[in-house]
Amino acid sequence: MIAERLSRPEPAELDAADRRIINRLQDGLPLVEAPFAAVAAEIDLSEGELLYRLERLRDSGVLSRFGPMYHAERLGGGLTLAALEVPEADFERVTAAVNAFPEVAHNYRREHRLNMWFVLATETPEGIAEAIEAIEAATGLPVFNMPKQEEFHVRLHLPV
Amino acid sequence: MSVSTCPSEANAATPAPGGLDAVDRAIVLATQAGLPLVPDPWSAVGKPLGIAGEEVRQRMQHMQASGIIRRIAAVPNHYRLGYLANGMTVWDVDDAHIDRLGRIVGTLPGVSHCYRRPRHLPEWPYNLFAMLHGQTHADVERQADELRSLLGDACRDHRILYSSRILKKTGLRLAGRSDRQA
Numbered sequence: 001m002i003a004e005r006l007s008r009p010e011p012a013e014l015d016a017a018d019r020r021i022i023n024r025l026q027d028g029l030p031l032v033e034a035p036f037a038a039v040a041a042e043i044d045l046s047e048g049e050l051l052y053r054l055e056r057l058r059d060s061g062v063l064s065r066f067g068p069m070y071h072a073e074r075l076g077g078g079l080t081l082a083a084l085e086v087p088e089a090d091f092e093r094v095t096a097a098v099n100a101f102p103e104v105a106h107n108y109r110r111e112h113r114l115n116m117w118f119v120l121a122t123e124t125p126e127g128i129a130e131a132i133e134a135i136e137a138a139t140g141l142p143v144f145n146m147p148k149q150e151e152f153h154v155r156l157h158l159p160v
Numbered sequence: 161m162s163v164s165t166c167p168s169e170a171n172a173a174t175p176a177p178g179g180l181d182a183v184d185r186a187i188v189l190a191t192q193a194g195l196p197l198v199p200d201p202w203s204a205v206g207k208p209l210g211i212a213g214e215e216v217r218q219r220m221q222h223m224q225a226s227g228i229i230r231r232i233a234a235v236p237n238h239y240r241l242g243y244l245a246n247g248m249t250v251w252d253v254d255d256a257h258i259d260r261l262g263r264i265v266g267t268l269p270g271v272s273h274c275y276r277r278p279r280h281l282p283e284w285p286y287n288l289f290a291m292l293h294g295q296t297h298a299d300v301e302r303q304a305d306e307l308r309s310l311l312g313d314a315c316r317d318h319r320i321l322y323s324s325r326i327l328k329k330t331g332l333r334l335a336g337r338s339d340r341q342a
Contacts, residue, residue, distance in 0.1 A: 083284075095327050
């Protein structure tokens with residue numbers, strides 16, 4: 001993926017109904033027979049309007065996705081956060097090399113000596129070590145592996 | 161465990177660790193890109209897999225109860241909602257207190273993710289990570305100040321690492337054929 005295409009999107013114009021939808025659905029869809037009808041009733045919309053707006057919010061990128069959030073490790077996969085100290089002159093080359101790995105799910109530049117931070121997701125726990133070794137070979141840089149040792153909290157909720 | 165089972169292999173009934181059978185894995189592959197936005201999403205997921213909607217719903221309910229599904233939810237794009245400042249705060253916390261303090265930090269309203277991670281001395285002394293979100297850097301710094309006082313003497317040092325560029329964002333995908341039906 002070309003890094004330049006991932007510029008930061010502008011804040012969206014949202015009306016009151018959009019806000020109710022976003023706030024309510026970050027908390028989770030109930031696993032009932034007609035889940036969207038149930039949520040629509042809670043926030044004073046028709047089922048049709050909720051679905052129409054939700055689709056629009058997703059397609060315009062206000063929501064990056066709508067669906068189940070799977071717990072990678074409980075599915076048997078490997079997951080870790082890793083960082084690199086990338087020399088400035090080499091940043092674009094290393095970005096391309098790291099992003100070329102399908103195991104790299106997210107990659108961010110951050111302002112620190114360790115200036116590249118990425119999430120690795122692999123099919124098996126053992127896959128993490130192999131991916132790290134391959135990234136070190138491709139970039140010529142040591143990878144700082146920071147797997148979680150304890151999860152205290154995971155719940156993204158951004159009220160609007 | 162392999163999670164590469166394709167929907168066409170759903171009848172293979174391969175037992176898997178974590179209580180997931182082949183049908184569950186077919187549901188995972190069919191929904192990881194998203195849930196169809198239709199009145200009966202369970203039937204929409206089940207139809208191409210040859211499973212009734214009610215079975216899909218019950219299986220997803222079971223996966224949620226066992227923590228395999230955290231929840232079925234709207235995942236917002238931070239920037240599009242006006243959260244322009246997203247700071248990864250990192251803290252060097254006394255090992256004797258980190259588990260107790262980490263649990264408290266995780267309950268603060270601005271914290272979306274909070275983990276204990278290994279130090280890499282001497283380059284990286286930080287063992288507690290907390291993601292903070294705000295409209296401005298000042299918002300994030302205010303939250304970080306609160307966090308600093310909460311951690312007290314157990315915290316030796318901290319940093320806020322803002323993301324200054326998104327280099328890649330594809331999200332997590334399990335291997336396998338995942339035909340999106342959204």
